[in-house]
Structure formats: C-alpha cells, structure tokens
Amino acid sequence: MAITVKVNQQLHTLDVPGDTPLLWVLRDVLGLKGTKYGCGIAMCGACTVHVNGQAVRSCITPVSSVEKAEITTIEGLAETEIHPVQQAWEEMDVPQCGYCQAGQIMTASALLAKTAQPTEAEINVAMSGNLCRCGTYPRIREAVHRAAELLSAKGGGL
Amino acid sequence: MNLTRRSFLKISAVAGGGFLLGLYESQVGVAQARGGFAAPPIEPRAFVKIAPDGKVTILAKNPEAGQGVKTMLPMLIAEELDVDWKDVKVELAEGEAKLYGFQFLGGSTSTPMNWDPLRRVGAAWRQMLVTAAADTWGVPASECETSAGRVHHAASGRTLGYGELVAKTASLTLPALDSVKLKDPARYTIIGASRSGVDNRAIVTGRPLFGIDVEPAGVLHAVVVKCPVFGGTVKTANTGEVEKLPGVWKVMVVAGTLTNDTVLPLNPGLEPGVAILAETWWQAQAARASLKVEWSLGPGVKQSSANFEQRANAALKQPFGQVVGAYGNVDAALDGATKVLEAVYSYPFLPHNTLEPQGSTASYKDGKLEIWSTTQDPAAVRRLTARVTGISGPDVTIHMVRAGGAFGRRYVNDTDVEAAWLSKQVGRPVKVTWSREDDMTHDSYRPAGTIGLKAGLDAQGRVVAWREHFVTFGDGKRTILNGGIELHDFPAGYVPAFQLGMSNSIPLSIRTGPLRAPGANGQAFVLQSFLDELAFAAGRDPLDLQLELLSRVPAAGFNFQPHNPFGSTDPERLRGVLETVAEMSDWRKRGKEQGRGMGIAAVFYHGSYFAEVAEVSVDAQSRITVRQIWAAGDMGSPVINPREAENQAFGGIIDGLSQMDQEITLANGVVQQENFDKQPLMRMSQTPKIEVRFCKTEFPPSGLGEPMLPPVIPAVTNAVFAATGRRIRTLPLRRSGFSFA
Incomplete structure (x- = not known):
C-alpha cells in the first residue's frame, strides 16, 4: 500500500x-x-x-x-546551520549520553513556539513526558531558558 | 600505595563477588610497580595524529556512555601536548588492548587510571616535536618553547607549527613516558577549564552516532525472542510460518551456549531463543506476534520474590553463614550497652534501564569479524565472541560506538555475542536491537539484599557495638555476582566492637551484575539510615554522631587502609565533605516543622567522598517532594572538566532518587516489570534543586562516575524520618507506604 x-x-x-x-x-x-x-x-x-x-x-x-x-x-529542525534550541543545548552542555536529547529538543522547541517565555511550571508540564536516564534535567531547564532568550533576541520567530 | 597484593585481592573478592577481582588482577601488579593506580598505555604513538595542516586528532581510549571521558581523556593529552583545544578533533579508539592498554568503563576508574599516563603521552609527543624543531634549526632543544600547536625559538624569532614538524617525527623515537617532564599545573589552559562534550553538535542535530544508528550495507535487523524464565530453551517454534511474513528474511532457533550453573557469571553465554531477521527492525518486531514457541522453562520457574523475603527473614534468625570481618567483643559490648537498637533493612533487585536498549551490529565476512559495540569492556567482547564464532586475534575488529547509557549493563555483551553468532550463521551483517521489554526482563540486575543490624549505645550516646548480618543469594559457598558486601564501609573500624557476617544460601536463577556504585547503591542506604536511627535514639544530631565516630582512633584488629581506593574511609576527607555540606545547607540551623525535614548521609566510594543533605516535604498521602539536595564532593584535584563534573554529580543524584522507587520482582521465574509504565524514572517536574560543591583537596583526581549516588538515598529517607517520624527500612518507597509526589 x-x-x-x-x-x-x-x-x-x-x-x-x-x-x-x-x-x-x-x-x-x-x-x-x-x-x-x-x-x-x-x-x-x-x-x-x-x-x-x-x-x-x-x-x-x-x-x-x-x-x-x-x-x-x-x-x-534547523532552518540554518543550527536552531536556537540546539544552540542553547550546546551552550549549556546539556548532553550526557545524549540519547534522549533529540526528543527533549523537539519537545522544548514545540513549547517555545507556543510559549515564548515559559514559566517553571509550564516547563515542567511540557518537559515531564521526556525521560532522561542520565539526569540532565537541571541543564535542560537552564537550556530552555537560554533558548527563550536566543529566540527573543531573534525577534521571536522560529 | 600502602597495600599488599594479597590484601587487595582479598578485599576485592569480598566487595565485588569476583568482579573487581578480575578488573584489578591485571592492574594491581603494574600499580604496585609504579607506586600508583595507573597502568601506562601500550603504544603512546597511537593516541595522537597530527595532519600537515596542524589539525590534531586525539583518540579517546575508553568507551563513552555519557560519563564524559571522550572529552576528558583527550583534554589530558592536549594539555601537555600544548595545542589549542579548538584545533583538536576527537575520535573513539578501536577496542584494541595491544595499542591502547586497558580500555574500560567502570568503577569510576577512567580518571585515576589515566590522569598520569595520558598527560605523559601528551608530554612525550610535545618533547618529540620540540626535538624535531631543534634539529631543523640546529639549536638546543632546551631553547625551544611551545604554545598552541607551535614550537618557538625566542632567540632567533623562528617558529614552526606541529603540522610542519610531524613528518620529521616519524624517524624519531618517542621519549619514555617516565622520563618526560609534566607542566606546572599553574600553566594549565585546558585542564580545569570547562569544555563542552565533543559530540554535542552531532547529538543536538540528530546525526547517526549511537550503537542503534550503525547500519552497514546489506544489514539485517534482528530481534531474539527469549524464554520469559531466564535460561529456558526452545522445544518447538513455528519458524516456517513466521518466515513467510513480509520483510522477514529468516527465523532461527538459537540453541544457545548458556552456562549451566547455580551461580551465574557476568557473561553466561549465548542465551537460547528464536531469532527473527528482517529487512527492517519493525518487521522483525511485528513478526513476534505470529511466533508461537513452546518453551522448556528455565531452572528458575519456582522462584518468586515472596519466597526470597521469607528465606531472608529465616536466615536472619540463624547464625552467620560466614564471618566477613570481626574485631572486639560484640556480645560483651552489647551486654554493657545502655541502649540496644535492632532493625532489618532490605532493598530490591534493580534494572539498568539504559535509554538506548541493548544492541549490537556485527559483520562476518571471509573469516573476519567486525563488531560495532556499545560495550563497557571491549576486551570481553573479543573473548566472548571468539567462543561462539571461533574467530579471534587480528581477524576481529571492534569499533567502539557511543552508548546511550551503560551504568554497568554493558559489561554483559550479550547482544555482541548474538549479533556475531547470527552474522556468521547468515553470512550478512546483522544488527540486533532488543525491545524495551527484552531489555528490562533480561537484564543483569542489581542484586537485592537484606541486612539485620544490632548496635549498642553507651550512656553518653556513643556507638559501642555493631553487629551486621547480610543476607544474599548464592549456593552457600559462592555468592552471586555483585551480591557481596564491603568489609571496610564506615562505620567499620570506628566502632570498638564489630561483627559483619554473611549468609548466601538463597538460590537465584537470574543474572546479576554491577549497577552504578555497586554494593553501596543498596548498602549505604542501610548503614547511613541505621546511623541516623542510632543518633535519634541517643538524642544526638546525626552529623555530630558521624563526626564523633570519625574522630576515634581506628580499632585495633581492623585492617585500616585509608589510602586504598577500595579500602577504608579516610576520616579527614569524610569529615571535610560532611562539614562542607552542613555549611552549604545551613544544617545546624534547620527548623523543626511537621511534614518537612532534612537528612544527611555520606560515603567513601571508589576513591572519592560525598556527603549530601536532602530537604523533603511529605504530604498527608505520604507523597514525598524532594525540595533540594546539597552535595559536597572530594575527588581530589584538579577537577579536570568542571561543568561536566557538575553534570555527573547532578546525574548521579537524580539516578539515586530514581532508584528509590524502582524494583524488579519475580513471579514463577518471570520478571514482572517490562517497561517504564511499571518502572518509574524521575521526571523533570520531580527533580529538586541541586547544589554541588567540590572540595579540592591535594589528592590526585579520583573518579566521579559513581560516588555521588549512594548518599542521596539515605539522605532522603533520613529527611523523611525527620519530617514524619516514620523510618523507611524497605525500598522501594512504595513498600514502605511512600511515593514520590
């Protein structure tokens, strides 16, 4: 078919x-x-x-x-070389093993497309469906905030 | 190192149930000869490649599964080589002990074992490049200096890049590693400055990088369906019918080569089952629904978790099966004690749950075998695949591939054996990928344990006697893998009368093995909780009780080994982290409030020290919110890659929290938890704020893969006690009536 x-x-x-x-x-x-x-x-x-x-x-x-x-x-995801969310992930040195991070980045970028400046509670709701076995959550949280900054500096457009 | 070979082996045998023994047997002789922990790499030239344009490729010798060594180990070489980090490209080495020496992920060993030799590799290369420049210019090497990948001769103003000199080094001899001079640490530009992971760009853009992404041309995808009861064999299977399904290329019964023993080794051999090979993984996986197998069930069919509990409680009523260590007169000390406390603690079997399930790719062609492996131990892959393929030595190439987590699971190498065997059978490259259910039900589990404790306090509230009965699995003589207990764990040596005994007569039919911080990941919960119980019974601050114990002179008759990474606690260093974490968390000013509390715990593990404080709140439904964790670590100095070190500390702490509400249980030999719906991991919303501080002591750097994990568990359970007055003596939390909010 x-x-x-x-x-x-x-x-x-x-x-x-x-x-x-x-x-x-x-x-x-x-x-x-x-x-x-x-x-x-x-x-x-x-x-x-x-x-x-x-x-x-x-x-x-x-x-x-x-x-x-x-x-x-x-x-x-990236229209140019690298998407701001990916850039934030690099800057914050989020990955440990890295296996879950593509999924984390896709979830975070969908969140930021709708909610430009998410609160802690909004980040928790959006990101808690994505497991990280290595425990990179504190860095993911930092990176989501950093990505929000990068996106707003770009004028909010994804 | 103040340590004899004999005592080292004895300790290891007790601690690791044979696992560490194998690891250190080969290393300890070298370590003694050099007066240190480290073994030199075999072929230093193999670690560095310099291109004519000056770009430098440095090989990372150990497997990478998220612990950061693919970045950290090359930093050591790059520092002494004196190159600019931005000019360095990093690759994982192949699994080849003849070139790279001991290649291994585990035991928090990568840092202590490589700190010295890899810096020397860099320094030897640098010295060789200086010699090449000095020869070119006809000046003494002593007048030449290096920086950022260039050799300079200040007097004449001449300079040459490493790329311009590399051709000349081919005819030079690399200086002996022991002879080279290392940099003054004050001049470090790479070590001690955070470097982000060398694979980060590939990870965040989704480039193929992991074991599961490997795909040689013509590959067949495979699943191997196994008996729900470990070790069961195939009586009949409708292989012909399944072979007719779309995309399915072949269906084969795997007779297997499983070791028939009551105490299983780490790598018991090829497990029996039915292999389905297809053009895509989903076709192989979907075909399982049509597969009908009649199994001859494995020997464990009568084993259930409920029976284990009964047998463990019965064993506690009997004398020790064997004495692990004892000194002083415990009976007399208990008789003379003002207060005596007794408690029974237990912790469950645990899975590894690497987020990338087990898998491997192998290609057999014309008598040669190539394997793309996520192993923690490439030498074992070589040995084990040779058993089922008959191919070894130079006919085998092992490509180490980044693993999506390891945590001890990837010592077992069962999928490497499956892929190699299948590829030889079918004459095509084969990629084996286990489903999550395969992975969780055929793991090498962290062993469960039960510990009965009895201790006495004198009138001043000091601990004067300690009796500990550890009940584990085995045949009465031999203990299951990683099911042993550490003789040296604090407070052993600091209590004046002490007995540690073990009973190992409960038979077990499933595989066990190391899980991050083996031993301590269960036992630190028990020891550090019971110390907290004693402090409460004595009306003392638990921090004071630990500090006072550490101020005592180690007991006569205790084999005190404070500078052995697998030996005794160094009281100064444990005190250092305890006092630091107390300051960080304002421990002494903590308030008393119903439903909210703080707990403290500390361990010495594999050469490093961690003390942690947890603050929790517990609601009316006994749901625990971990509000904050403070952690103080001493793994010597320098901290090579500080931000990554903090990542490891965060990760190990969150891993420890995850372990608190997980379990693996058996019913008639079948593992009851198959996927993440029944095996909760901590999620973003449950993750506390974590503050980490490293106490940079003058000791050489030790490992950071594991030691932060064990203390977080008792820190939380002790905090729950402070909040509620209810003592958690059984894990997972749900078996003590608690859960995470």
Whole structure:
C-alpha cells in the first residue's frame, strides 16, 4: 500500500503497512536515525517529532495517520546551520549520553513556539513526558531558558 | 600505595563477588610497580595524529556512555601536548588492548587510571616535536618553547607549527613516558577549564552516532525472542510460518551456549531463543506476534520474590553463614550497652534501564569479524565472541560506538555475542536491537539484599557495638555476582566492637551484575539510615554522631587502609565533605516543622567522598517532594572538566532518587516489570534543586562516575524520618507506604 508522507519539507511515497509506527519509517525506511527508540509505548519521549508543529510520540503514531501532515524531525529542525534550541543545548552542555536529547529538543522547541517565555511550571508540564536516564534535567531547564532568550533576541520567530 | 597484593585481592573478592577481582588482577601488579593506580598505555604513538595542516586528532581510549571521558581523556593529552583545544578533533579508539592498554568503563576508574599516563603521552609527543624543531634549526632543544600547536625559538624569532614538524617525527623515537617532564599545573589552559562534550553538535542535530544508528550495507535487523524464565530453551517454534511474513528474511532457533550453573557469571553465554531477521527492525518486531514457541522453562520457574523475603527473614534468625570481618567483643559490648537498637533493612533487585536498549551490529565476512559495540569492556567482547564464532586475534575488529547509557549493563555483551553468532550463521551483517521489554526482563540486575543490624549505645550516646548480618543469594559457598558486601564501609573500624557476617544460601536463577556504585547503591542506604536511627535514639544530631565516630582512633584488629581506593574511609576527607555540606545547607540551623525535614548521609566510594543533605516535604498521602539536595564532593584535584563534573554529580543524584522507587520482582521465574509504565524514572517536574560543591583537596583526581549516588538515598529517607517520624527500612518507597509526589 502506497503512503505519502512529508518529512522535513520533502515528500516520500512509501510501500509500508499503514500501521507501521512513524518512528520506524523514519529510522529504517527513510534513514533518519536522529529520532530514537526508547520504550515503544510513549512513556519516554525519545521518539518525539513535530506533526504540524505539535510534539508527537512517533513510536505509537501509525504512519497512515500522518499522511500529508507536516512532519519535522531533529534533522529538519534547523532552518540554518543550527536552531536556537540546539544552540542553547550546546551552550549549556546539556548532553550526557545524549540519547534522549533529540526528543527533549523537539519537545522544548514545540513549547517555545507556543510559549515564548515559559514559566517553571509550564516547563515542567511540557518537559515531564521526556525521560532522561542520565539526569540532565537541571541543564535542560537552564537550556530552555537560554533558548527563550536566543529566540527573543531573534525577534521571536522560529 | 600502602597495600599488599594479597590484601587487595582479598578485599576485592569480598566487595565485588569476583568482579573487581578480575578488573584489578591485571592492574594491581603494574600499580604496585609504579607506586600508583595507573597502568601506562601500550603504544603512546597511537593516541595522537597530527595532519600537515596542524589539525590534531586525539583518540579517546575508553568507551563513552555519557560519563564524559571522550572529552576528558583527550583534554589530558592536549594539555601537555600544548595545542589549542579548538584545533583538536576527537575520535573513539578501536577496542584494541595491544595499542591502547586497558580500555574500560567502570568503577569510576577512567580518571585515576589515566590522569598520569595520558598527560605523559601528551608530554612525550610535545618533547618529540620540540626535538624535531631543534634539529631543523640546529639549536638546543632546551631553547625551544611551545604554545598552541607551535614550537618557538625566542632567540632567533623562528617558529614552526606541529603540522610542519610531524613528518620529521616519524624517524624519531618517542621519549619514555617516565622520563618526560609534566607542566606546572599553574600553566594549565585546558585542564580545569570547562569544555563542552565533543559530540554535542552531532547529538543536538540528530546525526547517526549511537550503537542503534550503525547500519552497514546489506544489514539485517534482528530481534531474539527469549524464554520469559531466564535460561529456558526452545522445544518447538513455528519458524516456517513466521518466515513467510513480509520483510522477514529468516527465523532461527538459537540453541544457545548458556552456562549451566547455580551461580551465574557476568557473561553466561549465548542465551537460547528464536531469532527473527528482517529487512527492517519493525518487521522483525511485528513478526513476534505470529511466533508461537513452546518453551522448556528455565531452572528458575519456582522462584518468586515472596519466597526470597521469607528465606531472608529465616536466615536472619540463624547464625552467620560466614564471618566477613570481626574485631572486639560484640556480645560483651552489647551486654554493657545502655541502649540496644535492632532493625532489618532490605532493598530490591534493580534494572539498568539504559535509554538506548541493548544492541549490537556485527559483520562476518571471509573469516573476519567486525563488531560495532556499545560495550563497557571491549576486551570481553573479543573473548566472548571468539567462543561462539571461533574467530579471534587480528581477524576481529571492534569499533567502539557511543552508548546511550551503560551504568554497568554493558559489561554483559550479550547482544555482541548474538549479533556475531547470527552474522556468521547468515553470512550478512546483522544488527540486533532488543525491545524495551527484552531489555528490562533480561537484564543483569542489581542484586537485592537484606541486612539485620544490632548496635549498642553507651550512656553518653556513643556507638559501642555493631553487629551486621547480610543476607544474599548464592549456593552457600559462592555468592552471586555483585551480591557481596564491603568489609571496610564506615562505620567499620570506628566502632570498638564489630561483627559483619554473611549468609548466601538463597538460590537465584537470574543474572546479576554491577549497577552504578555497586554494593553501596543498596548498602549505604542501610548503614547511613541505621546511623541516623542510632543518633535519634541517643538524642544526638546525626552529623555530630558521624563526626564523633570519625574522630576515634581506628580499632585495633581492623585492617585500616585509608589510602586504598577500595579500602577504608579516610576520616579527614569524610569529615571535610560532611562539614562542607552542613555549611552549604545551613544544617545546624534547620527548623523543626511537621511534614518537612532534612537528612544527611555520606560515603567513601571508589576513591572519592560525598556527603549530601536532602530537604523533603511529605504530604498527608505520604507523597514525598524532594525540595533540594546539597552535595559536597572530594575527588581530589584538579577537577579536570568542571561543568561536566557538575553534570555527573547532578546525574548521579537524580539516578539515586530514581532508584528509590524502582524494583524488579519475580513471579514463577518471570520478571514482572517490562517497561517504564511499571518502572518509574524521575521526571523533570520531580527533580529538586541541586547544589554541588567540590572540595579540592591535594589528592590526585579520583573518579566521579559513581560516588555521588549512594548518599542521596539515605539522605532522603533520613529527611523523611525527620519530617514524619516514620523510618523507611524497605525500598522501594512504595513498600514502605511512600511515593514520590
């Protein structure tokens, strides 16, 4: 069955069963390895991507449900060399093992697109679906604030 | 190092149940010969590559799984080499002991073992480049200086870049590492200045970097379905039917080579099961739904957690199975005590939960084997894959790949063995990726433990007697891996009469192994909680009770080894971190308020010292909010990469908090927790404010992978007691009627 998806501005026509999770289409069919597998049940957030700007768990998202939606992965987040959220992650030296960070960044960038200056409580609500086994949460919190600064310096546009 | 080989091995055997023994057997002779901890790298030239344009590539010799060594180890070389850090490119070395010596992630050893030799590698290279420049100019080497990747001759104003000199070094001999002069630390420009992780750009932009991202051309993806009861074998399986499913390339019964023993080694061999190989991982994983296997269940089918608890409580009523250490007359001291306290503590089996599940990629071709491994121990991958493939030595290449967390799980190398064996069977590259459920139910778990304690206080509230009965798993003679107990843990040596005994007769059929801060991650909770109980019973401040114990002269008959990283607590250093954390947290001014409290705990672990204070509040439903953690650490000086060191401290503390409400339980041999819905990790909203301070003492730098973890657990449980008057003696929290808010 042919399914068409639009990932990082590019259209792909795929021959996969419609119930295949988007995660495995991205990783094994399209070769986009940045989106990670962690639990397969939407408990860890390592697989987070944007679907029409919303942070979505790709591990439980059937590919048939996102036909023609705008899908953005970590590889497509930056319009230039690096997105301000990614830059903030680098500046704050957030990663330890780094495995969860693509998902963290996708969740944080979706938050900041809607809420330019999030409060601590808003950060907690948005980010608590993303597990970090290494415990980088204090740095993630710093980086979200730093990213908000970088984005506002850019005029708020993502 | 004031330490004999014999005593070292004895301690190690007790502490690690054989694990540390293997690690240090090979190192201790070298360490003694050099009067230190470190073993030199074998081939110093292999660590540095300089291109004609002056760009420098430095190899990181040890596996990277988030502990920061891929950045930190090259910093040591770069500092003494005198290059600009921005000109340095870092790569992980291949797993090849002949070139890089001992390559290992574990035991908080990367810093203490490499601090000296890797700086010498950099200095030897620098000296060789100076020689090349001096020869070129015909001036004495002593007149040449270096900075930022260049050699300068001040008298003549001449200068040459390392890239221009490197060709000439090919004919020079690298100076002996012992002969080179190291920099005055006052001149450091790289060590001690925070450097962000060398892989950060690749991580934040999602470039392929981890084990799970490796994909050689023509790769087949594999899952290996195993018996829910560890070690069970396949009677029948509908392999032919599953093979017809879309994308499925082959379905094979794996007979396995599992060790048949009642006490399992760390790497018990290839586990039996059914391998499904497909063009994509999802096709292999989805095909599991159609797989029907009749299992011959493993030997553990009669084992359940409830039985373990009964047997442990029964063992506590019996005499020690064996005495681990004793001095003084405990019976007499207890008889003479003004007050005697007794308590039983227990802690559960725990999983590792690396966020990247276990996996490996192998390619067998024409009698040669290539493996892309996230192992913590590449030499073990070499040894273990040789057993199932028959290929070894120069025919094996091990690429070390960044791991999405390790925490002790990646010593086991079971997926490397699976991938190598499967690739040889099918003649194509094979990538094995375990599902989360596979990972959580076939782990090498942190062993559970039960400890019965009895201690006496004199009229002044001083601890005068200590009896400790540790109940663990084994066959009565041998103890399961990492199921031992450390003879030297404080307050051993500081209490005038002391007995530590062990009973190890509960059989266990699942694998166990090291989890970050093995031993102490369970036992520090027990020891530091019981000291808090004693302080409360004596009407003393728990900080004062610990400081007073540390002021005592170590007891006669106790084998006191304060400068052995795996030996005894150095009282000065433990006191230092306790006093620092008390100051940071305003411990002495803490208030008394129902539902809110502070607790303190400290440990010496693998060469480093940490004291921590927790402040918690507990609501009417017994939900705990950890409000703040203060941590003071002493891992000598300098702190090589300060911001990353703080990252490790934050991470270890949060890891410890996560451990407090996790458990693995067995029912008829089957692990009951399969995924994160039943295995909570701390989340952003639950994470307290954490303040860390490093006490920079004059000792050489020691490790920071583990020692911050153990004290946070008793600091929190002691704080809960201060807040509620309820003592947590059983973990996870839920088994003591608490949870995290």
